[in-house]
Amino acid sequence: MSVFIAKRVLTLIVTLIGASIVIFLVMEILPGDPALVILGVDASDEAILALTKELGLDRPPMIRYWDWIAGILKGELGTSYAYKVPVWELIEGALLITIPLAIMSIIISIILALSIGLYAAANHNKAGDITLMGISQLGISIPNFWLAILLIILFAIELRWLPAGGFPGWDDGLWACLRALLLPSLALATVVGAILARITRSSVLEVFREDYVRTARAKGLSKQATLWRHVLRNALIPVLTVTGIQFSALLTGTVVVENVFHIPGLGSLVLKAINNRDTIVVENVVLLLATMIIVVNFIVDVLYAVIDPRLKAHDI
Amino acid sequence: MSLLNVKDLSVILATNEGPARAVRNLSFRLNRGETLGIVGESGCGKSMAALALMGLLPEQSETLGEIKLDGQNLLEKSDAEMCQIRGNRLAMIFQEPMTSLNPVHTVGHQIMEPLRLHRNMSENEAKAEVLRLLDRVGIPNPKERIDNYPHQLSGGQRQRVMIAIALSCQPDILIADEPTTALDVTIQDQILELIQTLVREEGMALILISHDLGVISENTDNILVMYGGCAVEAGGTAQIFEELIHPYTQGLFAAMPKLGRARGGRLVTIPGTVPDLMGLPMGCTFTDRCPLATEVCRNTPPPIVEVKPLQFVACHHLDEARTRKTEELFS
Numbered sequence: 001m002s003v004f005i006a007k008r009v010l011t012l013i014v015t016l017i018g019a020s021i022v023i024f025l026v027m028e029i030l031p032g033d034p035a036l037v038i039l040g041v042d043a044s045d046e047a048i049l050a051l052t053k054e055l056g057l058d059r060p061p062m063i064r065y066w067d068w069i070a071g072i073l074k075g076e077l078g079t080s081y082a083y084k085v086p087v088w089e090l091i092e093g094a095l096l097i098t099i100p101l102a103i104m105s106i107i108i109s110i111i112l113a114l115s116i117g118l119y120a121a122a123n124h125n126k127a128g129d130i131t132l133m134g135i136s137q138l139g140i141s142i143p144n145f146w147l148a149i150l151l152i153i154l155f156a157i158e159l160r161w162l163p164a165g166g167f168p169g170w171d172d173g174l175w176a177c178l179r180a181l182l183l184p185s186l187a188l189a190t191v192v193g194a195i196l197a198r199i200t201r202s203s204v205l206e207v208f209r210e211d212y213v214r215t216a217r218a219k220g221l222s223k224q225a226t227l228w229r230h231v232l233r234n235a236l237i238p239v240l241t242v243t244g245i246q247f248s249a250l251l252t253g254t255v256v257v258e259n260v261f262h263i264p265g266l267g268s269l270v271l272k273a274i275n276n277r278d279t280i281v282v283e284n285v286v287l288l289l290a291t292m293i294i295v296v297n298f299i300v301d302v303l304y305a306v307i308d309p310r311l312k313a314h315d316i
Numbered sequence: 317m318s319l320l321n322v323k324d325l326s327v328i329l330a331t332n333e334g335p336a337r338a339v340r341n342l343s344f345r346l347n348r349g350e351t352l353g354i355v356g357e358s359g360c361g362k363s364m365a366a367l368a369l370m371g372l373l374p375e376q377s378e379t380l381g382e383i384k385l386d387g388q389n390l391l392e393k394s395d396a397e398m399c400q401i402r403g404n405r406l407a408m409i410f411q412e413p414m415t416s417l418n419p420v421h422t423v424g425h426q427i428m429e430p431l432r433l434h435r436n437m438s439e440n441e442a443k444a445e446v447l448r449l450l451d452r453v454g455i456p457n458p459k460e461r462i463d464n465y466p467h468q469l470s471g472g473q474r475q476r477v478m479i480a481i482a483l484s485c486q487p488d489i490l491i492a493d494e495p496t497t498a499l500d501v502t503i504q505d506q507i508l509e510l511i512q513t514l515v516r517e518e519g520m521a522l523i524l525i526s527h528d529l530g531v532i533s534e535n536t537d538n539i540l541v542m543y544g545g546c547a548v549e550a551g552g553t554a555q556i557f558e559e560l561i562h563p564y565t566q567g568l569f570a571a572m573p574k575l576g577r578a579r580g581g582r583l584v585t586i587p588g589t590v591p592d593l594m595g596l597p598m599g600c601t602f603t604d605r606c607p608l609a610t611e612v613c614r615n616t617p618p619p620i621v622e623v624k625p626l627q628f629v630a631c632h633h634l635d636e637a638r639t640r641k642t643e644e645l646f647s
Contacts, residue, residue, distance in 0.1 A: 214410070222396065234418070
């Protein structure tokens with residue numbers, strides 16, 4: 001296990017270094033001058049030059065890259081060009097919204113996936129299965145921003161059950177915040193949940209054909225008991241893999257969905273930062289998103305070993 | 317009354333090309349403590365017949381006839397009632413020990429399941445019983461093995477675990493479907509001997525399914541030879557080996573490799589291959605491969621004749637089959 005963790009930490013570091021270089025290069029190549037955006041098109045060349053110097057953007061890219069990385073290692077993410085506040089302050093507030101949103105979405109999608117997938121598999125080729133698979137196909141095809149708008153129309157405007165957007169802040173109580181996050185997480189969870197439901201169904205059906213399921217039935221276990229005790233755990237392995245992969249899709253989705261719902265999360269933050277050419281914020285947020293994806297995939301790998309004892313013997 | 321009385325059992329499987337009759341009008345009896353061998357090539361319906369007894373056929377299939385256990389027809393029972401019988405009164409060992417155990421549960425857990433289900437044992441009682449069972453089936457260090465996962469055991473040991481599961485609730489009938497086919501030759505004998513010993517000591521009846529006449533002859537009181545879903549010959553093992561009558565039984569026997577005989581010669585085979593279940597003739601299913609076949613064989617099912625006491629044969633050309641030597645029929 002320790003070898004396994006050491007290996008993974010090493011991979012994490014190498015991946016993050018690679019990611020940081022790519023992010024930095026892309027921001028370099030991207031046209032647009034932060035000083036120009038801050039001061040506006042009417043600003044004089046001297047003023048722009050002075051601000052560029054003040055922001056430290058006149059230094060060579062290598063040095064600025066090194067500055068950024070060294071800052072991260074010291075725990076300083078730098079100061080936002082646009083807002084003149086430490087980047088961490090911006091990120092901290094956004095994280096407190098995006099992480100709960102991501103967790104809520106993944107929980108909702110897993111609940112959707114397991115209930116739909118198991119029901120469909122248990123009723124293989126019957127009307128319920130076919131209907132649910134049709135709906136899940138629809139769920140996969142719907143773009144999440146459009147679904148978000150439909151959800152707002154139905155639940156916020158027509159039924160008036162939930163707020164149409166915005167975020168009250170955690171000081172206003174857990175309930176208000178969860179209500180605000182419910183529609184966005186539904187919009188995000190639908191696509192992921194639909195994909196996972198299909199994987200769950202096919203995986204359960206496949207495991208049902210295994211010899212050990214027949215053994216379980218031969219012991220006298222009912223179909224239900226066999227499903228819970230013998231099929232589910234084996235069927236979860238591919239579901240878990242796809243959940244890990246889908247997590248990155250989910251984080252990307254937050255960028256769009258947070259903007260539809262006007263939620264000040266990481267997605268909104270990064271979009272605003274791009275518009276402002278606030279490169280230091282963009283770089284840090286994107287690197288943070290990359291870290292989150294890698295960490296989630298690490299957790300998935302550890303969970304494999306929990307589900308499947310055969311994996312403990314070797315390093316993954 | 318026999319313990320198990322199977323009458324006119326037919327199994328119809330739903331395939332992509334339409335319904336296929338995997339078992340046709342199979343009838344046999346089994347008494348308490350008796351051993352019955354079912355022999356035939358792969359695809360002759362042996363396993364399907366066994367799964368029909370357990371009520372574990374694929375969902376779309378249809379089972380006709382009667383399977384009476386102590387006079388009660390199993391085919392009329394609900395799935396919930398069958399769950400009380402499976403693993404409790406009828407137990408089964410499968411061909412593939414490598415895939416028949418669940419890879420994510422310990423072997424102890426898997427043996428415990430039927431104990432808790434049918435014998436209502438507490439966790440601790442069940443655990444003690446598992447240790448006893450593991451010892452009984454010849455697994456060394458049961459205390460360590462109980463917490464092992466299947467992938468930590470060899471094929472032979474896994475089959476022993478399967479036997480422990482089957483044995484756990486002292487069933488009336490043990491069905492062993494090719495229990496040694498997937499194992500090393502050196503292990504095969506050990507496993508068969510173990511099954512024999514356990515069956516004798518526990519007083520269970522055994523249905524041993526195999527494609528290997530040698531295995532059947534050494535381990536059973538009675539034999540049922542199947543071809544194309546039908547029983548072609550049945551009777552006492554001793555009687556049948558004294559005189560093999562049905563051309564298929566003769567062919568099966570001739571095809572067994574024999575040590576020391578015909579060195580350098582070719583192995584005898586039955587011409588042709590196992591027929592597709594869809595295209596079987598209306599009459600005798602062996603028609604297309606039988607050296608004695610005539611037109612009547614193709615169209616009319618052969619009568620089942622008690623040729624000698626305890627030996628039944630289904631063949632239109634009984635006299636010819638009895639007078640011609642095996643070597644003449646298959647060479």
